[in-house]
Amino acid sequence: MAKVVPPISCAFVLDIDMLVTELMHNILEDYCKRFKTNITGEHERIVFCGFDGHNGSWKGMTTLADNGTIHVQIQDPWLMNYDSNPFTVQFAVTVLVHEMIHVCQFLTNNKGFKAKIPFDKMDDDEAYYFDPTEMQAYMLENLYMTKYGKALREYGQDF
Numbered sequence: 001m002a003k004v005v006p007p008i009s010c011a012f013v014l015d016i017d018m019l020v021t022e023l024m025h026n027i028l029e030d031y032c033k034r035f036k037t038n039i040t041g042e043h044e045r046i047v048f049c050g051f052d053g054h055n056g057s058w059k060g061m062t063t064l065a066d067n068g069t070i071h072v073q074i075q076d077p078w079l080m081n082y083d084s085n086p087f088t089v090q091f092a093v094t095v096l097v098h099e100m101i102h103v104c105q106f107l108t109n110n111k112g113f114k115a116k117i118p119f120d121k122m123d124d125d126e127a128y129y130f131d132p133t134e135m136q137a138y139m140l141e142n143l144y145m146t147k148y149g150k151a152l153r154e155y156g157q158d159f
């Protein structure tokens with residue numbers, strides 16, 4: 001990689017900082033190889049945190065702050081006292097992986113997939129799911145969750 005991966009901070013109920021950091025590194029390495037790209041620009045830090053999503057409609061969100069910090073927020077099932085069954089844990093890891101793909105997009109300035117598929121731009125749901133960055137993230141999330149998320153899934157199921 002041309003530039004080093006920014007430092008990663010985590011704030012989750014479970015002690016998963018190392019696993020989340022490793023997952024981010026693995027996904028970024030795969031992403032850069034697959035799309036023959038590299039980290040561009042200056043990024044201060046990547047911050048991952050869980051939130052109690054009981055009142056929200058969104059599962060995860062990745063934003064780029066003015067100072068170059070990339071903020072990732074995901075619904076944390078352990079914060080919401082959900083039963084840690086394999087289904088819940090796999091869903092949570094998939095959401096995290098989806099947001100990590102958005103992190104890769106920010107880090108490499110990749111704009112996602114352009115496809116000539118007609119959709120209704122005035123429809124919020126269609127505009128969201130046909131957004132090039134979302135199409136790429138939804139396409140890769142299950143691959144990366146299966147390929148790199150095993151350690152985090154297994155750890156999460158024990159709680």
Ligand SMILES: [Zn+2]
Pocket residue numbers: 098102133134137
């Ligand atoms: Zn997304």
